[in-house]
Amino acid sequence: MDAGALVFDVFGTVVDWRAGVAREAARLLGPDVDAAAFADAWRARYQPSMEEVRSGRRPFVPLDALHRESLPAALAEVGGGPVADDVAGELVLAWHRLDPWPDSVPGLARLRRRHLLAPLSNGGVRLQVDLARHGGLPWDTVLGAEVVGRYKPDPEVYDSAPRFLALPPSRVCLVAAHVDDLAAARERGLRTAYVHRPAEFGGDPVPPVTDPAADLSVGSLEELADALGC
Template structure:
């Protein structure tokens, strides 16, 4: 384990690292659709939705003249296209809103709340996510995530892995980059943070994408901590 004695704050990737987005959305939409009498392959829709996630943010990067677009809006734009592709009929405006807001209602992994609660006793903890502020705030309420504050890409008008997100988090916390630890289940996220001087912790979430998972089964970098879950991170950080 590297020297992490200077760390004063841990910031977390959220989708896949803190919350189980795939199983949460599939279960939510399946139960909801039964009350609406709507038939759809929700697993295919959810997987398709996540598959266009990165591309939707790339569009924002490619067209800065259009201004920053929050994730809720990107999710809604992608959903409308996917509903047509999957020939899901009978959805009202209220239905489309409910589905879009599904990303606000995600369940945590079993170790998330307990591990975060332990870390909170000694460190500042916050998400550092591409989710917008309202999304992350509502999710925290729904899932019982004990954040000290919400750090969102919306605050910096840049999506990860743009440097502005990681550097902006340290700046808002009044800390040097080496005093901030990025926690993620995604090696590429940690690589971007490490390049800027942040400390790093990897936790594998091998079922994040269900049977579609193709990577991030294990640490692929020289991270400061590699742990099985958040409670092990807390233990390694002296909590």
Template sequence: MHLRWGHADEVEVLAFDIFGTVVDWHGSIVREMSALHPQVDGDAFALAWRAGYRPAMARVMSGELGWTLIDDLHRRILDEILPQFGLAHLDEAARSHLNRAWHRLDPWPDAVAGLQRLKRKYIVCTLSNGNLGLLTRMAKRAGLPWDCVLSAEVFRAYKPDPATYRGVARVFDLPPQRVMLVAAHHDDLEGARACGLRTAYVERPLEFGAGKVKDVSPQAANELHSRDLLDLAEQLGC
């Protein structure tokens, strides 16, 4: 699926979802657990940790919790699940190091090269619920060539709050239709589209691991559908 380009509303900024779209959170957490705690089922641990993500954000979005960084939400979830995996004995230093695993996530194999190509023609930035420290350390380690790091922390709102999507356009002083969200999650893209952004879907069938393959079928509402970021670069003429 290709965009019908128009001179007045040409896309200038590509804003990227991060967890699952640019980096392989599941595989990375499995690898961390294999190295740190090989007796633990890394697949189950990664899925349990991620499963707490939306409920924790919902508590912030409802006002039950005050504004909280994702690092701190990840730590709350981690402390809750450790006993389930026989790791209740971990001390503060070990818990803190494990929680930083989210700063050490590996990019998908196509991500760095794809971003480098897209960066030649577009401003490329993050639009993630991850906090600024997390996203910056992740980019530094993984070699992700962002022009700008934007986060829910900047807007004090988590996606899919309209403040996040509209915030990107505001940062770059652009109308929303000149910003495109790139994501592997249809609900994220739907939120962006409702705010006037363009949308590009990226297939990440193994986001939740080989045991839980995702349906990555195209949805007509997205202007672009790509196999990976190299394919997206090709479609966008980069």
């Protein structure tokens, strides 16, 4: 695969959102709230909140704002009551402090030897910068939803990567752990690499081991580096 650049889904692909959110929830909410169930309940509101923007029913706002709006309902679902504004703010910032999967940083470091690297995430620019600084993610630049004011799978998000990186779509590869994300990228002419992350949702459900439609299917970013000769 002749890819000049690799762009990455981040939540679930590069970082472990569930463990990170649960860790911060346990710290901030205490033992009376099931922290893992809360992380799942909050994540379940991720796509519906973005759909309000994608549908045109509301203007674009960064993901932090959507997370803040969906927080009360997620808390209520797991029996948590209202929280003070400062606690709510810290919970939203939990998404800025997610740890990379163990293979992410070494894999990215190897991939960067031969490819431009950037996130292509629904997370905002500051969120991506904070994740990079927190976890040592070696991005060359930050791309994604907030850069174009659209949320994936809007075609404009995928189209923006080759445009900003000055490459044809066929030389840009989206790396993701989600087959729907990869399918949307292929529709725009990007190459695709699937990463199997069996623990993303705590093992239930377990995502498919491969994406037969992807150019590559791997079990880690280090395996991806192997496959690309890095």
